[in-house]
Amino acid sequence: MTWAKAIPQWTESPRRALAELIDLNHRHAVDGSDPNSYGGLLWTLGLFDRPFPPERPVTGSLRPRSTADHARRLDVGAYARRVQAPASGRRLRIAVIGAGLAGLAAARALVDQSHEVVVFEKSRGRGGRAATRRVPQAPDGEVAVDHGAQYFTARDPRFARRVASWAQRGVLAPWSGRLGAWRDGSVAPAGADDTRWVGVGGMSALGRMLAEGLDLRRSTRVAPPVRDGAGWALLSAADAADATAERVHFGHFDRVLVSAPAPQAAPFLAAAPALAARAAAVPMAPCWTVLLGFAAPLDLDWDGLFVNGGPLGWVARDSAKPGRNKGRDQGGRGGEAWVLHATPEWTRAHLEATPETVASDLLEALAELVGTRLPALVWQQAHRWLYARAEQPLDAGCLWDGDLGIGACGDWCADGRIEGAWLSGEALAGRVLGAAAAASDGADRRAGRLAPRSGI
Template structure:
């Protein structure tokens, strides 16, 4: 232990050279003599061995006579949070925390169910004498680490745990691979063979109180933990790529034995079966589950052309990407590209594109280009993409997006969201290479991409065994293709069916009506002298509160299927009409609300006008029949996407679920649609009514893509309940009379009218969970009565139930 005065002077130079050369001080604060512990924030060096940050923390804590605590967490609202990434991180943490426990190191894990919940890290750090962080140069971690350092008086040291040659020892940002290779050739020759000197320092473990309840990883049910988090449940864990050091080194040993020697010959063939071809280690290197030092050392020892080429990729190209991110303020910025690349892309920004493809069709691998779609489905389903094929995949994006800046944003989103190795410096290096990074101009100029190096999918497909590759990527990641019935083609059922189908599961969607979308419904009618007109008689619009749903809606907007409804929405309160929140975005389907359901069902196997009877369980799964006892098939899983009272009746073979669904009460609603022969100028487009028989009035024709003079009236739930069996014509007359009284003027001539009774309009009470699922039975239910009401709630409930199914495949 050192004295208090010496503690203030403690600096990285007090440590062994192999550690202090890797340390950057992020603030000028001295080590705090009042600190209670040394804190190590672990996130991308998740291992208990050959870990420079952990060894630094062990050295420092022991020398300062303070206990050590390792903190790892999934707070921070990372934009790509999904079951896939959470599960891999948690699996890696299980291995690392167990390994550290064996060394007497206490490690704790914080897992909030709400990703945007405040992190306990600043509070922990404020009580520390010193914070050790990892110097991970890819977004968002540099910004997060800087903010932590600025927020507290505790000094923060960042430690490079990834590169053989520490990033801060490089003299500059290198523009080409040969520059980095030439600069570091001698250093690599000296460093690669060295064994990592593990420390023998053993400080006490911190046993003080924590500002959160840490997760006990020893007994963690990872699928259940992921299911409880409000993250993207449509991207399941990749069952063939479990996180953790044990799985990572097992993969390396297999590749080293059976694939390394031929790496130089087979690495570019995406159809080659592993372990021949590529190592598939990138996710483990990204999260630090395996040590790059050990991998390099053992590859060097293996010798041969394959090992030599493998080391070139591991050292030169990987560390070139780290160098780029380290010396670049924002690797995602347009300005991060070389000047010549920005100039040529800008010069051709106005060129005609082959086609414009919205984000959702790109993400689902639905462009029509077979090779590209298979590559994207490898990302979507398996969470990985062969590196050589990724280069061709990335080059294609510029020809399908409106400008090069949008192409860059799409590349980053598609890769980082789906790939287990996404958000890595190597990812940025590879993606931006497609737009000119680490490259030079190639003439002649071409439309759209100018003088960028060309790689087209047609050429790549000719040198690849496409059928073999297709067979691999069109399998589910779990290796098992389930037969799944989804009963109900409302928004919740469509969300579940699409998510499951996207993961290569066999899905059949049953719907009792003749259309899709459930209460996201539109009635069409024709008038003499007018084009086809419509009235949205169900959901009038939808709002966005959750970023998971926003991403979907913005993609639908790109395709022109939805649009913002800018109409003025007021509320009638007694004798006054008052404005509502003018900042609230309201979205509608175009040209009608039901356009959305039709699009979502377009590539699904749907059986319309089929009334499904309650499923019957047998030894191998579920038997489905219609209400006339005609067989509909045998299924491994059954999902009920219907209003809660109907779901309760369908769940008779899962009584616990049926009982929960039966607790939900629904309000009914009469809807009246009416077309007038002339316009009504009311000063508002939508009106909530808090008196009389009406609850809502909408000028349907004011919505984007509509025409005519069409209004929709919704009755109050109490009035509807009293008039459930009233004749339709009488309902129309009563609500039109209430409309006229409400606005204080006669209505124009009615040229068309219709009514519809919604028995299950809105749930009065909601289940405090996003879906129901019985994993032992393989049956569940979802809908807008689970967790969140209305369209957004229905969609997220369907995705949540799909996630439960996929997690247990």
């Protein structure tokens, strides 16, 4: 009742407060799924109750129930210590290798359960392919362009709730850009069924938000974990340029979670051969990406196009996304930033080509596609993703060896999408927490601290 009275003060309307109360009740079965819960929730918002003057801000004449008054009846410190303690009874030290969205999802879930988590990431960024490149461009500073995942959808209710909360925080926004598909020489509408989400100011906003407060060691290469008693030892990777360089010992970890593209994850799972073999068997497609800055807008009736013919697989007007800055040429006229993704087949055939050659070829393909003279080019960059997309993802959610305490997660464990990456990370965290709770429960039973389970 106390929390139900408090939530209206944290939401923008009574309707929103009721929706939050019903969602929390359904998800956590606060009243054991009793239909009378609706009556209780509505009572906190005034139904079946009389007014309690005087009028107060936000809640008017609703019967008050102050959280401060309620706190005086409880030992809040003892309550906090109880609910903030790990469910397993023992705080685990967990290494997460890779700060892609799957790794960040796993890390967040485990930190929320009061475990000690260290995330190691070999690059300077976080968020994996939810990436944004900052392109220096005189005279107006830099331009932010998404060079990895272009947008994502939220179809699973668990992920949709997360996305809604991130949108409320201003991290995400829906992209209402006009999407089409190139078919038989013409453009047909496409992608109208789902809300397309993008990071405000760049897709990297998502990884940046998820990494807040985590112990994240960026630009840190680690070697495959080594079994160390009942846990794992983690050291920095050997320096290929200096074999005499001293390696850093990051200490002992109870669990190791690998969040990396499948071919890169396999060597880190070598101590669990069955998991390593499954990861190594997942084929992943490469992708050449070209970023272009034009001096003037392209006069087209679409903002994103699925091509899937010739060199190009996807073309997008990145400047059309919410919160994006448009490019500028040196004369100060409005310009645009565009993103070109090559098909996997074309990328494989040109895998070792120079970035300059790739940019030139894909720019020519764009000109042929639009069938008109392109505006003056102000800047261009090319980036090669060796592991852009899982071609045959596992239908496993995640990989986990409970005996060794090592596992892997990523979009390649699920459906190859950003949603799949997040759900995979949460699934792996759930396996860790479930195994720890089961071990703690078993220890308590052996010690006689818990009664035997009934057969009911």
